[in-house]
Amino acid sequence: MSEGISPAIDRLVDDLKRLPGVGKKTAQRMAFYLLERDREGAQRLADSLHHAVERVGHCKQCRTLTEEPLCRICANPARSEQGTLCVVETPADVLAIEQTSQFKGRYFVLMGHLSPLDGIGPEDIGLDELEAQLKSAVIEEIILATNPTVEGDATAHYIADIAESLNVNTSRIAHGVPVGGELGYVDQATLGHAFTGRKKFG
Amino acid sequence: MSEGISPAIDRLVDDLKRLPGVGKKTAQRMAFYLLERDREGAQRLADSLHHAVERVGHCKQCRTLTEEPLCRICANPARSEQGTLCVVETPADVLAIEQTSQFKGRYFVLMGHLSPLDGIGPEDIGLDELEAQLKSAVIEEIILATNPTVEGDATAHYIADIAESLNVNTSRIAHGVPVGGELGYVDQATLGHAFTGRKKFG
Numbered sequence: 001m002s003e004g005i006s007p008a009i010d011r012l013v014d015d016l017k018r019l020p021g022v023g024k025k026t027a028q029r030m031a032f033y034l035l036e037r038d039r040e041g042a043q044r045l046a047d048s049l050h051h052a053v054e055r056v057g058h059c060k061q062c063r064t065l066t067e068e069p070l071c072r073i074c075a076n077p078a079r080s081e082q083g084t085l086c087v088v089e090t091p092a093d094v095l096a097i098e099q100t101s102q103f104k105g106r107y108f109v110l111m112g113h114l115s116p117l118d119g120i121g122p123e124d125i126g127l128d129e130l131e132a133q134l135k136s137a138v139i140e141e142i143i144l145a146t147n148p149t150v151e152g153d154a155t156a157h158y159i160a161d162i163a164e165s166l167n168v169n170t171s172r173i174a175h176g177v178p179v180g181g182e183l184g185y186v187d188q189a190t191l192g193h194a195f196t197g198r199k200k201f202g
Numbered sequence: 203m204s205e206g207i208s209p210a211i212d213r214l215v216d217d218l219k220r221l222p223g224v225g226k227k228t229a230q231r232m233a234f235y236l237l238e239r240d241r242e243g244a245q246r247l248a249d250s251l252h253h254a255v256e257r258v259g260h261c262k263q264c265r266t267l268t269e270e271p272l273c274r275i276c277a278n279p280a281r282s283e284q285g286t287l288c289v290v291e292t293p294a295d296v297l298a299i300e301q302t303s304q305f306k307g308r309y310f311v312l313m314g315h316l317s318p319l320d321g322i323g324p325e326d327i328g329l330d331e332l333e334a335q336l337k338s339a340v341i342e343e344i345i346l347a348t349n350p351t352v353e354g355d356a357t358a359h360y361i362a363d364i365a366e367s368l369n370v371n372t373s374r375i376a377h378g379v380p381v382g383g384e385l386g387y388v389d390q391a392t393l394g395h396a397f398t399g400r401k402k403f404g
């Protein structure tokens with residue numbers, strides 16, 4: 001026994017370990033749970049994994065994950081009529097912003113960020129397609145919501161240059177101390193952003 | 203968007219949420235990760251789930267999960283020749299004890315504990331089979347390693363009565379303050395066990 005339990009369970013544990021945030025102990029607990037108490041759930045999970053991998057592709061307008069030609073947001077004309085386009089790195093960012101209910105326009109999902117060292121250039125994150133949309137659609141403002149990281153900032157600057165050349169207004173979401181956060185608990189980089197992004201008061 | 207992302211992704215998120223310890227946010231992160239970055243891993247996980255559910259049953263001797271008629275421990279004659287049988291509640295308990303390398307005998311896995319209120323009686327946790335093994339095999343000692351809970355203790359007492367009627371020696375693993383633990387950080391029940399289980403010193 002020592003390491004292996006049985007070949008089929010070992011294989012299941014190994015494949016569960018590929019999930020983000022799942023180590024060996026957690027994977028074993030998941031495998032035992034499914035086999036002891038929820039075999040129907042295990043079958044359903046297997047089926048939904050197959051189904052999603054087969055069906056889910058990218059929205060032909062915003063590039064987010066969807067099994068339809070257009071995602072739900074792009075398929076809603078009211079979202080395009082707003083004339084604002086929010087550029088984010090991932091589909092998870094879209095979800096997070098949607099949950100705030102603060103933004104009524106549509107998105108463009110880069111599915112990454114510029115990373116020359118990894119060979120990820122403008123076309124790999126759809127910037128040719130983004131430029132085409134800026135030329136053909138009525139977009140009054142691009143909101144850059146890439147992450148406040150070196151790569152996310154570089155990507156935001158690159159897109160801002162494209163937008164400027166096409167006379168489209170550009171803004172970047174504010175980064176700073178979280179609402180309700182205490183200065184002492186905020187990391188240095190965030191606090192730095194809060195200072196450089198300070199606004200006139202009163 | 204608000205709630206749903208797309209039907210196929212929503213379904214995948216719902217099925218991932220059935221895994222122990224996985225909430226909605228974690229399930230979304232897992233689904234996005236698999237679809238954005240590891241579709242091959244998703245297919246493999248689906249296959250290993252199907253494979254395990256189809257193949258894995260119970261060891262015909264100790265009842266643990268395995269796809270063979272006998273698990274690796276029961277298939278090893280040296281483990282039976284020890285003459286000691288450790289009774290545990292789950293296959294995970296077997297793994298935990300194996301990792302200590304302190305026990306060289308074989309196991310009997312109840313796959314639960316007595317729970318009259320839930321309708322779980324002696325035969326549901328294999329005690330008829332355990333009694334038959336005590337009668338037919340040379341077992342010199344039963345080590346009761348059920349959990350130190352009300353149900354685990356009651357189950358241990360029930361098995362001890364069977365063993366006594368067959369003149370088989372019985373012991374219960376020690377419960378107390380963890381090695382290296384500080385008294386102030388140990389929960390009341392453990393500290394209570396440590397007192398009632400105290401041994402003569404010096």
Ligand SMILES: [Zn+2]
Nearest residue numbers: 059062071074
């Ligand atoms: Zn879309």
Ligand SMILES: [Zn+2]
Nearest residue numbers: 261264273276
């Ligand atoms: Zn066995």
